[in-house]
Amino acid sequence: MAEKVTFNIDKEKNFSEWYTEILDKAEITDIRYNVKGFVVIRPLGAEIIEQIYQMWEAELKSKGHKPCIFPAIIPEKNFKKESSHVEGFSPDVFWLEETGEGKLALRPTSETAFYQLYSLWIRSWRDLPLKLYQRANVFRLETKATRPLIRAREFFWIESHDAFSSKEQAEAQVQEDILITENLMHQKLGIPFLPLKRPFWDKFPGAEYTIGSDVLMPDGKVIQQPSTHLLNQGFAKSFDVKFKDDKGKENYVWQTCYGPAMSRILASLIAIHGDNSGLIVPFSISPVQVIIVPIYKTENKDKIMKKAEEIKKELEKEKITAEIDDSDKKPGEKFYYWEMRGIPLRIEIGEKEIKEKLTIFLRDKKERVKGEVKDIRKLGEEMDKRLREKADKEFKKSIEDCKNKKEIEKALENKKIARCNFCSIEKQGEKCAEAIEKELGAFVRGVRHDKKEKPTGKCIICNKRANEVVYIARSY
Amino acid sequence: MAEKVTFNIDKEKNFSEWYTEILDKAEITDIRYNVKGFVVIRPLGAEIIEQIYQMWEAELKSKGHKPCIFPAIIPEKNFKKESSHVEGFSPDVFWLEETGEGKLALRPTSETAFYQLYSLWIRSWRDLPLKLYQRANVFRLETKATRPLIRAREFFWIESHDAFSSKEQAEAQVQEDILITENLMHQKLGIPFLPLKRPFWDKFPGAEYTIGSDVLMPDGKVIQQPSTHLLNQGFAKSFDVKFKDDKGKENYVWQTCYGPAMSRILASLIAIHGDNSGLIVPFSISPVQVIIVPIYKTENKDKIMKKAEEIKKELEKEKITAEIDDSDKKPGEKFYYWEMRGIPLRIEIGEKEIKEKLTIFLRDKKERVKGEVKDIRKLGEEMDKRLREKADKEFKKSIEDCKNKKEIEKALENKKIARCNFCSIEKQGEKCAEAIEKELGAFVRGVRHDKKEKPTGKCIICNKRANEVVYIARSY
Numbered sequence: 001m002a003e004k005v006t007f008n009i010d011k012e013k014n015f016s017e018w019y020t021e022i023l024d025k026a027e028i029t030d031i032r033y034n035v036k037g038f039v040v041i042r043p044l045g046a047e048i049i050e051q052i053y054q055m056w057e058a059e060l061k062s063k064g065h066k067p068c069i070f071p072a073i074i075p076e077k078n079f080k081k082e083s084s085h086v087e088g089f090s091p092d093v094f095w096l097e098e099t100g101e102g103k104l105a106l107r108p109t110s111e112t113a114f115y116q117l118y119s120l121w122i123r124s125w126r127d128l129p130l131k132l133y134q135r136a137n138v139f140r141l142e143t144k145a146t147r148p149l150i151r152a153r154e155f156f157w158i159e160s161h162d163a164f165s166s167k168e169q170a171e172a173q174v175q176e177d178i179l180i181t182e183n184l185m186h187q188k189l190g191i192p193f194l195p196l197k198r199p200f201w202d203k204f205p206g207a208e209y210t211i212g213s214d215v216l217m218p219d220g221k222v223i224q225q226p227s228t229h230l231l232n233q234g235f236a237k238s239f240d241v242k243f244k245d246d247k248g249k250e251n252y253v254w255q256t257c258y259g260p261a262m263s264r265i266l267a268s269l270i271a272i273h274g275d276n277s278g279l280i281v282p283f284s285i286s287p288v289q290v291i292i293v294p295i296y297k298t299e300n301k302d303k304i305m306k307k308a309e310e311i312k313k314e315l316e317k318e319k320i321t322a323e324i325d326d327s328d329k330k331p332g333e334k335f336y337y338w339e340m341r342g343i344p345l346r347i348e349i350g351e352k353e354i355k356e357k358l359t360i361f362l363r364d365k366k367e368r369v370k371g372e373v374k375d376i377r378k379l380g381e382e383m384d385k386r387l388r389e390k391a392d393k394e395f396k397k398s399i400e401d402c403k404n405k406k407e408i409e410k411a412l413e414n415k416k417i418a419r420c421n422f423c424s425i426e427k428q429g430e431k432c433a434e435a436i437e438k439e440l441g442a443f444v445r446g447v448r449h450d451k452k453e454k455p456t457g458k459c460i461i462c463n464k465r466a467n468e469v470v471y472i473a474r475s476y
Numbered sequence: 477m478a479e480k481v482t483f484n485i486d487k488e489k490n491f492s493e494w495y496t497e498i499l500d501k502a503e504i505t506d507i508r509y510n511v512k513g514f515v516v517i518r519p520l521g522a523e524i525i526e527q528i529y530q531m532w533e534a535e536l537k538s539k540g541h542k543p544c545i546f547p548a549i550i551p552e553k554n555f556k557k558e559s560s561h562v563e564g565f566s567p568d569v570f571w572l573e574e575t576g577e578g579k580l581a582l583r584p585t586s587e588t589a590f591y592q593l594y595s596l597w598i599r600s601w602r603d604l605p606l607k608l609y610q611r612a613n614v615f616r617l618e619t620k621a622t623r624p625l626i627r628a629r630e631f632f633w634i635e636s637h638d639a640f641s642s643k644e645q646a647e648a649q650v651q652e653d654i655l656i657t658e659n660l661m662h663q664k665l666g667i668p669f670l671p672l673k674r675p676f677w678d679k680f681p682g683a684e685y686t687i688g689s690d691v692l693m694p695d696g697k698v699i700q701q702p703s704t705h706l707l708n709q710g711f712a713k714s715f716d717v718k719f720k721d722d723k724g725k726e727n728y729v730w731q732t733c734y735g736p737a738m739s740r741i742l743a744s745l746i747a748i749h750g751d752n753s754g755l756i757v758p759f760s761i762s763p764v765q766v767i768i769v770p771i772y773k774t775e776n777k778d779k780i781m782k783k784a785e786e787i788k789k790e791l792e793k794e795k796i797t798a799e800i801d802d803s804d805k806k807p808g809e810k811f812y813y814w815e816m817r818g819i820p821l822r823i824e825i826g827e828k829e830i831k832e833k834l835t836i837f838l839r840d841k842k843e844r845v846k847g848e849v850k851d852i853r854k855l856g857e858e859m860d861k862r863l864r865e866k867a868d869k870e871f872k873k874s875i876e877d878c879k880n881k882k883e884i885e886k887a888l889e890n891k892k893i894a895r896c897n898f899c900s901i902e903k904q905g906e907k908c909a910e911a912i913e914k915e916l917g918a919f920v921r922g923v924r925h926d927k928k929e930k931p932t933g934k935c936i937i938c939n940k941r942a943n944e945v946v947y948i949a950r951s952y
Contacts, residue, residue: 032596033589035549036577040593043542043608050543066519067526071630072548072613073511073570094549095573096582099617101512106572106582113509117516120508132519137548137613141575154547 011276015219019147019271026279026340028270029148037146037153044341045149045266047287049156052262053135055188055285056158059180065131065160070113072137076103078112082238085111088205092140094153106139111206111231111257114161115239122253124244125165129173130253133160149267150223150476157261163236163253165243170230170254174211177228177258178449181213185225185260188284190388191215191268192395193225194417194471196446199425199433204257208232211449214473215268216398220415222445222473223268226260272391273364279342280364282387283380290315290322290376291338295331295350308349311358314373320380322347339363344383345376364390399471404460405439408472412442417473421466423459429468432461436472445471487752491695495623495747502755502816504746505624513622513629520817521625521742523763525632528738529611531664531761532634535656541607541636546589548613552579554588558714561587564681568616570629582615587682587707587733590637591715598729600720601641605649609636625743626699626952633737639712639729641719646706646730650687653704653734654925657689661701661736664760666864667691667744668871669701670893670947672922675901675909680733684708687925690949691744692874696891698921698949699744702736748867749840755818756840758863759856766791766798766852767814771807771826784825787834790849796856798823815839820859821852840866875947880936881915884948888918893949897942899935905944908937912948921947 007025011018023029028045041049057067073096079086094106107113114132122130139154146152160177164170178195185191193213203210207229214222235241236252244250273280283289292311296304308324315322325334331348338346346361348368353359357370364383371379400411401419408418423429425447433444447453447468455466483501487494499505504521517525533543549572555562570582583589590608598606615630622628636653640646654671661667669689679686683705690698711717712728720726749756759765768787772780784800791798801810807824814822822837824844829835833846840859847855876887877895884894899905901923909920923929923944931942 030593030596032593033547034554034592035547035551035580038547038549040547040589041545043544046543046545046610049545067522068519069517069522069525069632071509071511071514071516072615073514073630075511078510094575097571097573099570104511113516116510117506117508120506134522139548154549156545 007276009276011218011274015217015271018274018276022270022274022278023148026342028266028279031148035153037142039148039152041263044287048266048269048281048285049262051285051287052189052265053156053158055184056180056260056262057133057135059184060133060158060160063131063176063180064129065133065162068132068134070107070110070117070134070136072107074105074107074110074113075101076105078116079105081112082206082235085206085235092142094139094141107136108138108140109259110134110136110138110159111161111235112239115235115241115255118161118163118253119239119241122163122241122243125246128163128165128243128253129169131160131162131173133158147267147476149263149270152263155261156263157259160258162256162258163241164255165245165251165253167232167254170232170256173256174228174230177226177256178211178213180258181226181228181260185213185265187388188384189265189269189282190384190391191225191265191272192388192392194399194445195449196471197425197449198446199429199444199470200427201430201433202443202446204229206231206234208234212446214417214445214471215272216395216417216473217268217271217476218415220412220474221476222417223264223476225265225268226258228258229256231255231257273387274342277336277366278340280387281342281344282384283344284384286342286344287321288323288343289320289380290345290347291343292322292324292347292349293331293334293338294324294326295348300351303354304349304351307354311347311349311373315376318373318377320376335361339366344380402460402472403457408436408442408460409440412440412472412474417445417471418442419469419471420460421455421457422468422470423462423464424467425470429459432459435461440472442472442474445473445475447471483752485752487694487750491693491747494750494752498746498750498754499624502818504742504755507624511629513618515624515628517739520763524742524745524757524761525738527761527763528665528741529632529634531660532656532736532738533609533611535660536609536634536636539607539652539656540605541609541638544608544610546583546586546593546610546612548583548615550581550583550586550589551577552581554592555581557588558682558711561682561711568618570615570617583612584614584616585735586610586612586614586635587637587711588715591711591717591731594637594639594729595715595717598639598717598719601722604639604641604719604729605645607636607638607649609634623743623952625739625746628739631737632739633735636734638732638734639717640731641721641727641729643708643730646708646732649732650704650706653702653732654687654689656734657702657704657736661689661741663864664860665741665745665758666860666867667701667741667748668864668868670875670921671925672947673901673925674922675905675920675946676903677906677909678919678922680705682707682710684710688922690893690921690947691748692871692893692949693744693747693952694891696888696950697952698893699740699952701741701744702734704734705732707731707733749863750818753812753842754816756863757818757820758860759820760860762818762820763797764799764819765796765856766821766823767819768798768800768823768825769807769810769814770800770802771824776827779830780825780827783830787823787825787849791852794849794853796852811837815842820856878936878948879933884912884918884936885916888916888948888950893921893947894918895945895947896936897931897933898944898946899938899940900943901946905935908935911937916948918948918950921949921951923947
């Protein structure tokens with residue numbers, strides 16, 4: 001069966017237009033808000049973001065984090081306490097007009113708000129670990145072109161800020177954060193990523209090191225998803241966050257922070273799973289998991305609607321969210337509407353389905369199968385597994401070993417990530433990275449954090465001994 | 477048994493100090509954040525606020541509202557479209573430093589952001605009703621003294637913005653909003669309130685009328701809780717929000733908006749239910765519903781901890797959230813700690829409880845009863861009922877009929893709300909209200925919206941014919 005190209009835009013051929021169009025057609029965002037870089041997130045987008053929030057919050061809580069709420073406004077003097085942090089963020093800050101209390105910023109991130117209080121809350125090893133997170137909107141005065149959900153001047157994230165009594169514990173937290181990303185973003189949402197230790201020149205301002213999660217978008221550009229930072233004792237020293245250990249000895253705490261951006265994860269979700277009929281939302285987080293479409297004529301409407309209501313109740317008993325579309329649209333129109341919005345499963349109920357098994361449409365395969373209410377969860381879970389496996393397969397194919405600039409260029413043209421030998425991701429490698437940026441319009445994204453990869457030859461730029469295997473990609 | 481005054485501050489005698497102290501001792505907020513009017517909300521506060529959010533969101537969804545996310549930044553030109561709105565809010569607005577795109581505000585409320593998009597989204601009666609809400613932080617440059625959670629420069633609310641094809645439907649929505657407030661704030665959280673139609677001079681800027689929910693705090697000052705506004709067609713005309721009815725005739729939509737502030741509801745919750753041992757959180761929303769305190773010596777620790785774990789698991793099976801306090805504090809210290817934090821039920825497990833029934837401590841009555849896991853939910857629900865009934869009784873006693881200024885003065889001194897005859901809550905009554913404010917430091921809060929009360933005499937100020945029975949109170 002030929003795939004109906006609802007958009008008249010092919011995702012493979014023209015991802016950028018496809019993405020813009022799907023946000024509009026599936027009613028995810030509205031870009032007509034009249035401030036540059038700010039968009040309105042419509043109900044379907046807001047509902048999915050809420051699901052992603054709840055998923056991360058539950059996971060963070062299960063790992064001993066507690067929620068809190070910090071002000072969205074941070075005094076400039078807090079930023080100034082950590083010199084590399086203020087340098088890194090100052091250009092991107094929205095400042096408030098003077099209110100008589102000194103210069104105030106809209107938070108671009110909240111380290112300098114949290115740690116001031118941490119210095120008051122933490123006294124002894126008994127107060128540690130302190131693991132707090134907040135759900136928050138943050139603001140960055142982006143000067144580059146913005147894209148809805150991808151690069152915006154306001155976005156919606158969780159930031160968790162943890163303090164420990166040893167460096168080992170802090171490093172273990174970094175591992176845990178990456179595992180959370182793996183469990184949720186990859187296993188649950190089916191979005192594969194590379195956990196990369198960022199080069200020295202690209203780490204979070206004020207951090208010892210940064211592990212970013214790079215997701216490859218269909219246009220061959222990577223996008224940074226949840227990143228976790230080993231802050232070590234830098235901020236602790238700037239903000240005087242000290243504790244007494246069990247022998248009464250005073251020391252600075254070791255810190256980490258972690259920041260999954262829900263609006264950006266939604267962007268990847270749309271980009272990775274969507275097709276030319278619209279969105280595909282994983283069953284596990286779809287705000288509506290099953291759409292029930294009754295197909296009736298005047299004479300059998302009551303009977304079929306009754307059946308639809310019954311099915312809905314049975315699904316709700318199984319904790320599956322379902323809706324009946326009883327609008328006066330034609331069945332075909334309803335099909336397209338809900339396919340566009342990515343609802344994973346559709347139950348069609350006509351005369352036949354009253355007597356026999358249900359007709360269940362699988363959004364990803366665009367196939368109908370026969371089944372019963374008790375099969376729905378399994379069908380949904382199987383779909384999520386298929387989505388993940390399909391994405392994994394694509395992703396695996398998209399990493400290409402390259403031996404020289406020409407090969408990198410070709411890989412990038414083919415919308416891939418290049419993997420190659422590189423001198424160093426410490427200060428001394430920065431020049432080579434600049435050459436790559438200048439000549440290829442791409443970035444050294446870092447080295448694998450999940451496994452040690454051994455270089456075998458020389459740096460593809462300077463020809464000196466390669467100490468690292470790096471991943472190079474175009475990026476958002 | 478004499479009540480242990482944990483604070484050394486009596487709630488009845490000195491509510492203001494008690495409130496400040498409890499926020500600190502129960503670790504609800506930290507006021508040491510270094511921007512005036514902004515506080516940090518600590519985990520217990522954030523958890524309760526999250527519960528209140530989820531409660532309202534579930535209710536709004538069940539009534540056909542959908543979530544959305546609007547930018548926190550609104551251009552000044554949007555405000556200017558509705559003249560009384562801009563007048564009402566301009567003095568309270570935080571403005572951003574110039575970014576080259578005209579004057580931008582941090583939202584004090586979002587009518588002027590939403591309705592611009594409503595004019596794009598609404599075309600026909602088929603698009604109506606449109607009922608959207610968002611969970612949001614809003615900002616007001618308060619010039620009066622701020623109080624944590626009560627009057628702050630940033631607060632946390634839901635704002636719902638609804639558009640209809642007739643005035644009747646809009647008025648029905650106002651009723652529904654008040655019912656939501658009644659169901660959640662009063663029935664569930666046990667916080668009684670007066671639903672009052674505000675005087676003409678005190679309505680929401682741009683609204684036809686405003687119904688506020690006045691809660692009486694223990695110091696005799698009322699605080700406005702969720703308010704709902706019939707906007708009628710004022711904003712629709714300013715923002716050109718039109719629809720074609722089913723006969724093709726064009727008209728402006730009728731609008732309402734509704735705004736429960738979760739941080740402020742938390743303030744009332746603390747104030748109404750708390751006692752001199754700390755917070756009392758209703759069972760229905762307590763982040764921890766049952767705290768389990770094992771009481772052991774070295775020799776029976778394993779046995780008792782095992783029992784505690786069993787109880788916790790049984791409670792979780794009943795969907796009751798429970799925690800075990802296995803810190804190395806003494807039992808008495810644990811008791812005070814959890815009482816301060818208002819956890820509604822405590823299960824104490826010692827040697828005796830392994831063989832016999834459990835010992836269950838009721839936070840509100842500070843009494844121990846014997847029972848089993850299966851009794852817990854009922855005990856919790858009974859506590860919530862007691863909290864509500866106690867608050868209702870207090871509230872009922874706190875409204876006093878007054879025949880003249882002297883009686884009003886006395887009622888106010890006794891921390892009560894005065895009820896009296898008044899000329900008018902329309903424009904012509906404003907002078908009399910000003911006299912009350914000037915002479916008594918109190919405000920005409922409005923007339924009952926839930927029932928028509930008939931005045932029998934003359935206005936207590938101007939002595940002209942009274943058209944209304946009004947409620948007069950000091951206020952936050």
